[in-house]
Amino acid sequence: MMEDEQLRSILKCVRCGTCRSVCPIFEELGWESFSTRGRMMIAKGISEGMDLDESIIDSINTCTTCGICEEMCPAGAIPPDVFENIRHEIVEMGKETESQKDLRENTLSTGNPMNETHPRLEWLMEQRDVPDHAENVYFVGCLGSYRYQETVLRTYDLISDLDVTVLPDEVCCGSPLLRTGSDAGELIAHNVRQMEEVGAHTMIASCAGCYNTLKNDYPDRFRVVHITEFLAENLDKLELERLDITVTYHDPCHLGRANRIFDAPRKLITAVCELREMRTSKENARCCGGGGGVRKGYPELSKALTEKRVAEVPEGVDYIVTCCPLCRTNMAPFSEIPVIDLLDLLTWAQKKE
Amino acid sequence: MLKKQLEAIVGEKNVSTRSSELYCYSFDASQAKGDPDAVIRPHDSGQVAAVVRLAGELGLPVVARGAGSGLCGGAVPVNGGIVLDMSSMDQIIEIDIDDLQVTVEPGVVHEKLNQALSPYGFFFPPDPGSTAMCTIGGLMANNGSGMRSVKYGTTRNYVLDLEVVMADGKIVRTGSRTLKTASGYDLTDLMIGSEGTLGIITQAVLRIHPLPRARSVILASFDNTALAGKTVVKILSAGIIPSACEILDSTAIETVRRYDPTVELPDAGAILLIEVDGMQNAVKEEADAVGKVCSELASGIKVASTADESARLWNARRLVGAAISRIDPKRTRVYVGEDIGVPIKELPGMLEYVRSLSEEFNIPIMTYGHIGDGNLHTGMTIDMLDENGMERVNTVADRIYRRVIDVGGTVSAEHGVGKARESYMELEHPTSMYVMRQIKKALDPHGILNPGKMGL
Numbered sequence: 001m002m003e004d005e006q007l008r009s010i011l012k013c014v015r016c017g018t019c020r021s022v023c024p025i026f027e028e029l030g031w032e033s034f035s036t037r038g039r040m041m042i043a044k045g046i047s048e049g050m051d052l053d054e055s056i057i058d059s060i061n062t063c064t065t066c067g068i069c070e071e072m073c074p075a076g077a078i079p080p081d082v083f084e085n086i087r088h089e090i091v092e093m094g095k096e097t098e099s100q101k102d103l104r105e106n107t108l109s110t111g112n113p114m115n116e117t118h119p120r121l122e123w124l125m126e127q128r129d130v131p132d133h134a135e136n137v138y139f140v141g142c143l144g145s146y147r148y149q150e151t152v153l154r155t156y157d158l159i160s161d162l163d164v165t166v167l168p169d170e171v172c173c174g175s176p177l178l179r180t181g182s183d184a185g186e187l188i189a190h191n192v193r194q195m196e197e198v199g200a201h202t203m204i205a206s207c208a209g210c211y212n213t214l215k216n217d218y219p220d221r222f223r224v225v226h227i228t229e230f231l232a233e234n235l236d237k238l239e240l241e242r243l244d245i246t247v248t249y250h251d252p253c254h255l256g257r258a259n260r261i262f263d264a265p266r267k268l269i270t271a272v273c274e275l276r277e278m279r280t281s282k283e284n285a286r287c288c289g290g291g292g293g294v295r296k297g298y299p300e301l302s303k304a305l306t307e308k309r310v311a312e313v314p315e316g317v318d319y320i321v322t323c324c325p326l327c328r329t330n331m332a333p334f335s336e337i338p339v340i341d342l343l344d345l346l347t348w349a350q351k352k353e
Numbered sequence: 354m355l356k357k358q359l360e361a362i363v364g365e366k367n368v369s370t371r372s373s374e375l376y377c378y379s380f381d382a383s384q385a386k387g388d389p390d391a392v393i394r395p396h397d398s399g400q401v402a403a404v405v406r407l408a409g410e411l412g413l414p415v416v417a418r419g420a421g422s423g424l425c426g427g428a429v430p431v432n433g434g435i436v437l438d439m440s441s442m443d444q445i446i447e448i449d450i451d452d453l454q455v456t457v458e459p460g461v462v463h464e465k466l467n468q469a470l471s472p473y474g475f476f477f478p479p480d481p482g483s484t485a486m487c488t489i490g491g492l493m494a495n496n497g498s499g500m501r502s503v504k505y506g507t508t509r510n511y512v513l514d515l516e517v518v519m520a521d522g523k524i525v526r527t528g529s530r531t532l533k534t535a536s537g538y539d540l541t542d543l544m545i546g547s548e549g550t551l552g553i554i555t556q557a558v559l560r561i562h563p564l565p566r567a568r569s570v571i572l573a574s575f576d577n578t579a580l581a582g583k584t585v586v587k588i589l590s591a592g593i594i595p596s597a598c599e600i601l602d603s604t605a606i607e608t609v610r611r612y613d614p615t616v617e618l619p620d621a622g623a624i625l626l627i628e629v630d631g632m633q634n635a636v637k638e639e640a641d642a643v644g645k646v647c648s649e650l651a652s653g654i655k656v657a658s659t660a661d662e663s664a665r666l667w668n669a670r671r672l673v674g675a676a677i678s679r680i681d682p683k684r685t686r687v688y689v690g691e692d693i694g695v696p697i698k699e700l701p702g703m704l705e706y707v708r709s710l711s712e713e714f715n716i717p718i719m720t721y722g723h724i725g726d727g728n729l730h731t732g733m734t735i736d737m738l739d740e741n742g743m744e745r746v747n748t749v750a751d752r753i754y755r756r757v758i759d760v761g762g763t764v765s766a767e768h769g770v771g772k773a774r775e776s777y778m779e780l781e782h783p784t785s786m787y788v789m790r791q792i793k794k795a796l797d798p799h800g801i802l803n804p805g806k807m808g809l
């Protein structure tokens with residue numbers, strides 16, 4: 001039986017259809033079951049015991065959790081939360097898809113969704129003198145640890161003077177599991193335990209997905225900041241100089257809409273170069289198509305969204321800057337213009353001694 | 354079997370009998386429900402005609418659907434059958450500024466049409482709150498309108514010619530490409546407001562209007578809704594035709610604030626939002642005149658100072674009906690009894706009656722709407738987990754409808770009759786229902802087009 005509170009969150013939807021005008025998946029597929037409203041109806045159906053066949057599961061699982069529907073919903077419904085919860089229910093009922101199962105098993109056994117088996121941050125410890133204790137912990141994240149080590153190193157160097165360390169045995173923050181209906185309690189507990197051991201009070205995340213999860217799904221015991229907030233606060237200590245380039249900025253859904261961090265990244269970018277906004281930005285920014293398990297579960301659909309987002313890049317920019325390694329990984333193959341992390345941009349702009 | 358036959362007409366990817374789709378297309382924004390046998394997404398009138406012919410052979414209902422934002426169950430297949438999701442036919446075919454017209458497919462979303470017309474300095478004036486999602490087809494089928502109908506009229510006033518697939522599968526054109534015609538029965542007008550029961554619209558030629566040079570919004574506050582109602586009577590009888598004249602009661606004011614905290618509204622028992630438009634000087638003059646009339650009964654008057662402020666105000670106003678769900682986390686808006694129209698001078702009495710019902714039944718009723726043309730919306734919310742909630746609002750709605758008919762009003766000023774209001778058709782049209790039935794019988798003898806609607 002579903003909790004009353006969860007049921008009420010589904011019943012908030014008045015079926016007005018406002019979200020039809022914004023849901024990027026619906027725009028792609030056109031059928032009602034792939035619109036936010038359709039998913040809300042199906043969530044209600046599931047709460048009433050509807051049979052779960054593949055089409056029902058596809059409806060619920062094709063949401064990228066981009067949240068633009070929530071932004072527009074007049075009734076105050078929070079569809080991405082509803083769908084995450086309902087995914088959880090579906091998984092509990094034993095209707096996990098192969099893609100969800102893979103993601104869960106990989107992440108729980110290796111500590112990362114990519115199923116990488118070699119040690120996660122040993123390379124960083126080898127190259128840098130990382131302290132055992134500090135006030136602040138830089139939460140590196142899975143893609144950072146395994147795919148973007150250069151960016152991580154730059155990030156670390158940029159903030160290492162500010163009393164920062166990393167978790168000695170960091171594991172995935174749990175985001176991929178939580179967004180796709182699995183339980184992430186084990187991972188969360190593991191990371192929290194180390195936070196306590198390190199004695200830190202602040203977690204600094206550089207990935208939008210990690211940030212969102214640490215901020216909203218972890219016990220409320222630490223301050224969680226995004227690296228861009230942390231750096232924007234310390235802008236004067238960074239000794240940056242201007243670069244003769246123009247960039248555009250892609251707002252990651254889980255940083256922007258979900259957590260209202262729009263200004264800090266822009267403050268940092270405009271401190272070092274020209275910024276030209278994408279056709280949609282901030283609250284209205286289009287989703288890159290990477291989130292919510294859609295990239296893994298429905299690659300063709302995800303790709304269609306990515307292409308639409310890349311098509312919004314304005315003329316005459318040298319780079320697409322973002323603050324989320326998932327958005328970056330997702331967009332790079334479809335963009336002629338290189339996609340970089342904001343931290344890469346900042347290190348380029350650091351004054352050379 | 355049916356699936357295969359439909360696939361042969363519209364192609365495999367445009368037919369669905371998946372359970373997810375059958376479920377989602379069993380609703381619109383009303384409380385009506387009915388499961389379709391199949392849903393298709395046609396792409397031209399030839400496909401629509403072939404599907405209608407097939408449905409005729411099989412004796413299956415055919416229900417056209419736009420965005421499903423309708424509030425009366427119009428697009429709900431209450432007797433099953435094939436749902437035609439017309440939102441797949443969404444091309445703006447031609448914008449012809451010289452002839453003051455635009456040719457569209459029915460699935461074009463209202464807002465998209467106005468976005469396309471705006472660079473030319475033109476617009477399609479009917480202005481529903483559902484602009485972001487509803488389709489032109491749905492608007493035509495319901496004769497929808499909105500905030501600007503007090504001056505600009507309803508959708509009906511803007512349709513010049515239609516391409517319609519009739520129940521026998523023939524494709525007909527109903528009008529002409531001229532701005533007026535006196536030739537023959539007005540079949541265009543017959544189709545408007547027929548809610549998909551007489552034919553399926555596959556193309557429309559619409560008259561467009563130049564955008565006004567200037568607009569000004571006056572915000573007048575009152576101690577109660579009845580005083581606001583009296584003021585509307587005074588404004589209109591003073592010979593002023595505002596381009597919009599909306600009422601928000603105290604609950605609606607609070608709802609607007611919750612929806613968009615940047616919109617500044619005064620604390621009041623009711624507010625009138627009055628817009629005047631036209632040439633710069635005339636707008637100023639009319640705004641002054643409106644202010645003067647309002648000042649007799651208003652407790653405060655304010656003029657929205659910037660275009661941005663007005664835009665935010667109208668945007669919040671548009672969605673206030675759904676946004677009322679924000680007032681109480683346990684309650685959800687249900688659309689019943691929501692779309693009444695009364696003669697202008699009956700407004701104060703009607704507002705008072707709704708207030709008394711709210712007290713009698715102990716149900717908060719938000720009143721808002723296009724008061725300038727006598728169109729009031731009564732917004733009721735219920736706790737969806739309360740078993741008796743629905744029954745109580747239905748009783749209130751029934752009382753409202755009966756009163757409206759008593760005073761010479763209508764149970765639907767713009768949202769349509771569909772399933773939700775069909776039981777009031779005899780009451781509202783005691784002498785003419787038989788004519789409507791005969792028209793229906795003549796044009797759709799086997800009753801395949803959207804059956805179970807409009808009390809036909």
Ligand SMILES: Cc1cc2nc3c(=O)[nH]c(=O)nc-3n(C[C@H](O)[C@H](O)[C@H](O)COP(=O)(O)OP(=O)(O)OC[C@H]3O[C@@H](n4cnc5c(N)ncnc54)[C@H](O)[C@@H]3O)c2cc1C
Pocket residue numbers: 015016017381382416417418419420421422423424426427428439459480481482483486487488489490491492493494495496497498499500548549550552553554555671672674675767768769771803
């Ligand atoms: C928040 C909100 C605000 C609203 N505000 C307003 C408002 O201010 N004014 C107003 O008038 N309405 C308003 N509505 C109601 C609704 O949006 C309108 O009735 C709209 O015209 C319906 O359009 P749709 O495309 O959603 O049609 P649907 O709901 O899909 O269908 C409506 C009717 O049209 C028929 N139909 C659809 N397409 C065709 C076609 N091609 N040929 C023949 N029949 C067809 C259907 O069979 C059905 O009977 C509002 C609704 C909501 C949820």
Ligand code: SF4
Pocket residue numbers: 012013014015016017018019020036037040069072073074075076077079675
């Ligand atoms: S906008 Fe909100 S209330 Fe309206 S259909 Fe979408 S989720 Fe439901």
Ligand code: SF4
Pocket residue numbers: 022023024025026035036039062063064065066067068069070079080287
């Ligand atoms: S979160 Fe994004 S993808 Fe998911 S339903 Fe809302 S708009 Fe669609």
